[in-house]
Structure formats: C-alpha cells, structure tokens
Amino acid sequence: MVEPPMRMSRTPPAIRSMAPLLGADSRAILAEAGIGEADIDALKAGGALIEPD
Amino acid sequence: MPGALEGIKIIDLTNVILGPYGTMLLADQGAEVIKVEAPEGDAVRHIGKPGKTPGMGPTYLYVNRNKRSLCLDLKNAAARTALLKVVATADAFVHALRPQAIEGLGLGYEDIRKVKPDIVYVGAYGFSADGPYGKLPAYDDAIQARFGIADLMGRAAGDDVPRYPPTILADKTVGLTFAFSTLSALMHRQRTGEGQFVEVPMFETMAAWLMVEHLWERTFSDDGEVGYSRLLARTRKPFRTLDGWMAILPYNDKHWRSFFDIVGRPEVLKDPRYSTLNARSMNISDMYSMVDILTRAKARS
Incomplete structure (x- = not known):
C-alpha cells in the first residue's frame, strides 16, 4: 500500500486503519443509528445482516 | 491529528x-x-x-x-x-x-x-x-x-x-x-x-x-484534425544513447538552443521550419527525429 502523497500541515491525510473484513462493523454501525440489539439479532438470524465469524 | x-x-x-x-x-x-x-x-x-x-x-x-x-x-x-x-x-x-x-x-x-x-x-x-x-x-x-x-x-x-x-x-x-x-x-x-x-x-x-489536448483543431471547426500531433509523433519516445535510455524533452526556445549547442548543431534553429516555438510545434516529428539521431552516439553524461 502507498501512503497518501500530499502533505498538509494541520490536517495530514493518513492510513489510520486497514481495510475491513466483510461486515466487520455491521453491528456497531446499526447500533450507532439507534437500532436496538433485538432488531439487529433478528436481521442476523434472517441472513440479512452479515458479520465475520 | x-x-x-x-x-x-x-x-x-x-x-x-x-x-x-x-x-x-x-x-x-x-x-x-x-x-x-x-x-x-x-x-x-x-x-x-x-x-x-x-x-x-x-x-x-x-x-x-x-x-x-x-x-x-x-x-x-x-x-x-x-x-x-x-x-x-x-x-x-x-x-x-x-x-x-x-x-x-x-x-x-x-x-x-x-x-x-x-x-x-x-x-x-x-x-x-x-x-x-x-x-x-x-x-x-x-x-x-x-x-x-x-x-x-x-x-x-x-x-x-x-x-x-x-x-x-x-x-x-x-x-x-x-x-x-x-x-x-x-x-x-x-x-x-x-x-x-x-x-x-x-x-x-x-x-x-x-x-483537453486532443480536441486540437476540432476546437475551431467540425472537420478539424483531432489529436495533438506532438503526442502522436512516432518519434516521441525515450531515446537510446550509448549507455542506456534517456528522457529528453526540449520544450521552449532556451531548451532547444541548449540541446543543439550540446550536440554541436546550433545552425538547425536558423531553419525557418524550426526557428520558432510555433514552427517547431508544426514539425514536431522532425524535431524528435533529430534528437533521436543526434543522441545515439552520445553517452548520457
């Protein structure tokens, strides 16, 4: 991987995290949007939401 | 940050x-x-x-x-x-x-x-x-x-x-x-x-x-030529020298004067086909041919 080439003195661009596994943040993102745990579990049980094993 | x-x-x-x-x-x-x-x-x-x-x-x-x-x-x-x-x-x-x-x-x-x-x-x-x-x-x-x-x-x-x-x-x-x-x-x-x-x-x-550069003469009329001639010149390429390949890109008057001085052919720029930036741009394939021929027998340094 190649670093962002530009230099910015106050707000430097950077590689802060690696690319995510499929669905790595599924649960956290829905929870942050106010979706309850029971609804998230129901989506997962129905196969409509995927998280890494 | x-x-x-x-x-x-x-x-x-x-x-x-x-x-x-x-x-x-x-x-x-x-x-x-x-x-x-x-x-x-x-x-x-x-x-x-x-x-x-x-x-x-x-x-x-x-x-x-x-x-x-x-x-x-x-x-x-x-x-x-x-x-x-x-x-x-x-x-x-x-x-x-x-x-x-x-x-x-x-x-x-x-x-x-x-x-x-x-x-x-x-x-x-x-x-x-x-x-x-x-x-x-x-x-x-x-x-x-x-x-x-x-x-x-x-x-x-x-x-x-x-x-x-x-x-x-x-x-x-x-x-x-x-x-x-x-x-x-x-x-x-x-x-x-x-x-x-x-x-x-x-x-x-x-x-x-x-x-941006290839609309070219079509800028002025519907039957104008498309394609910037310098970029389509077959003679535009890395040039072979005695000791390897080299990028040589004389562009303005000063560059071309320096180039022909270095290779010992300053008279080329007296030719009206090559004497101005516009004239050279219309004959760019010739220019690159000369670079090709004149640099083959030279070392990069």
Whole structure:
C-alpha cells in the first residue's frame, strides 16, 4: 500500500486503519443509528445482516 | 491529528475500483466512510492472491483502507429499512449502480431525500443517464474502447491497431472526479444547508479529460484534425544513447538552443521550419527525429 502523497500541515491525510473484513462493523454501525440489539439479532438470524465469524 | 474531513459521514454503496478509490481519497482525509456490501462482498476482495486472509485481495486492501464495513442484503425489506436509518445520520450517499438498478432497490435520490432531505447524493454511472448510452453497463475496458484512448494508442504506435494502456485509466480518473464532485457538493451544503443530486458519468468524464489536448483543431471547426500531433509523433519516445535510455524533452526556445549547442548543431534553429516555438510545434516529428539521431552516439553524461 502507498501512503497518501500530499502533505498538509494541520490536517495530514493518513492510513489510520486497514481495510475491513466483510461486515466487520455491521453491528456497531446499526447500533450507532439507534437500532436496538433485538432488531439487529433478528436481521442476523434472517441472513440479512452479515458479520465475520 | 484529525483529517480535514473529520466528522463527515459517507454511506458508500460502490464496489470494484472507481467508487472505492474515490471514497478512499475522502477517507484518507478523515471522512467516515461506511462501505455497504452485499452478502457476497465486493468482487475485488477475490481478485489476486490474498496475503493471509481469504477475501482480502491486494487491490481490495488498497482502496478500502480507512473504511468500515456494513454487510446487508438490501433485497430484504428490514435490511433496507435499517440502511435508511443509517442514511438519516449521514452527510453523503454514494453509489455506482446503473440508474435503473438503484431505483429497483428503492434507493434513488427521491427515496434517500425522504429520510435525509439535505443529503449529497452521488451516482457514478457508466454513461450519463440522459445520453444515448444511458442504460448500458460499463467496465473500464468498455469505456476505454469508446472514449478514444484505444484509438490514439494505435495511432501513436503507428500501426493503427487499437490497444488499451496497462492501467484502469477510466476507473481511477473518474474516481478522482467522483471525489472532488462529492466534496464540492459537501462544501455547498456546508455553506447553504442544501443537498443535491450529483451524476458523474464515466464516458463523458473521460471524453472531457482526453479532449483537453486532443480536441486540437476540432476546437475551431467540425472537420478539424483531432489529436495533438506532438503526442502522436512516432518519434516521441525515450531515446537510446550509448549507455542506456534517456528522457529528453526540449520544450521552449532556451531548451532547444541548449540541446543543439550540446550536440554541436546550433545552425538547425536558423531553419525557418524550426526557428520558432510555433514552427517547431508544426514539425514536431522532425524535431524528435533529430534528437533521436543526434543522441545515439552520445553517452548520457
């Protein structure tokens, strides 16, 4: 991987995290949007939401 | 230190390279990019040999750094409802599906505006929705074949056999356009509170890009020559010297005077065909031929 080439003195661009596994943040993102745990579990049980094993 | 786009949240339904490269540029600057993937995942996960983890191929790793992954089956109504709740917290929604495909998922501009009226909504399409190719799908090679580069490559090689340059020129160039168009709309939104619909079509973007220098004499009349002669000169190439290849690019008067002084042929520039910048530009193939011939017997140093 190649670093962002530009230099910015106050707000430097950077590689802060690696690319995510499929669905790595599924649960956290829905929870942050106010979706309850029971609804998230129901989506997962129905196969409509995927998280890494 | 935080990036310049810290606090900007982008819901990203794009996959392959174009959209992911565009949102990578925004994520590198600190934007929160939520990559929404279907259960089978972005196909680029499976291109090339992964290091250790299956589904984490080299190009996937490159363009999806700094992102979060939300994996949903959007054909499921409850999953779509969940996505719309996430969209309601976002600043931008970007996708690269065909117009009819995104409408089919119920995620067109009007659908998204209902849950987030000031959204910046960006669609990267193969072809402008209103244009003659509007409903066709597109991949990089299909765009390269149409926008003129494949033809110019054959003209430059001298055999008129069309060919592709060995890079995904259209995906990456349109990815850049996609990123700055999104950013422009976000700046307008920050100043006025207004969201908007943004279309970034690959073919039209690449045609506009290529024509910067290649529109050439067609600038002045419909039957004018297309193609900047200097770039199509078969004599424009790295030049062979006694001890290796060398890039030599005399461009202005001073450069050419220095060049012909060094090779001991200063009289060439007295010839009216070569004496001015404009005259040389009309005879550029001759100029490069002379460079080629005069440098073969010289060492690079």
